[in-house]
Amino acid sequence: RKEVEQDPGPFNVPEGATVAFNCTYSNSASQSFFWYRQDCRKEPKLLMSVYSSGNEDGRFTAQLNRASQYISLLIRDSKLSDSATYLCVVNLYNQGGKLIFGQGTELSVKP
């Protein structure tokens, strides 16, 4: 079983749609959680951290359920510029801050 698993995708949605990404992790020692965005042939960029209480940044909302070891990302009113691959990432502090990346979910927003 992969340590971090995401929806396989790709997601093809029209502009303005709401889209949700799901992610599960297997290591209960995971201590911090992130969503990264990666554009084609570029490095990943931090989109947002994910907190237990849930957090929102503009059109983006992240949720964490530690009991279920589940993380989600909701994008509202999607824009063309949101097209990218979204990576679910967990940080293992007890392994020197190692980041474990999910395989990513590709999003394509169409006009």
Add this chain to the structure above:
Amino acid sequence: GAVVSQHPSRVICKSGTSVKIECRSLDFQATTMFWYRQFPKQSLMLMATSNEGSKATYEQGVEKDKFLINHASLTLSTLTVTSAHPEDSSFYICSASNLAGVHEQFFGPGTRLTVL
């Protein structure tokens, strides 16, 4: 956020040659740097963790004699792919952190290696 650079951004080489990739933290001291590899349509896979002044810690399945890592200063780590082969063609990305990755890791722009 902090800035991390990588050089070169792209390299094409013949099979059997060695390639050195540099990763620099430009505006902070990176006590820890991480090296990742990403094959097409796959996620980033950690290759090794590098702490300044000590030997790198390699992930299972990564050959330390093939992927030489040096972290001689708080702002520079290098990855040398020795005797590169076509299967080593990949996107190599470094990240840097100033507190053993407890805080955010800052990623370099990546190096695309093509071995002919």
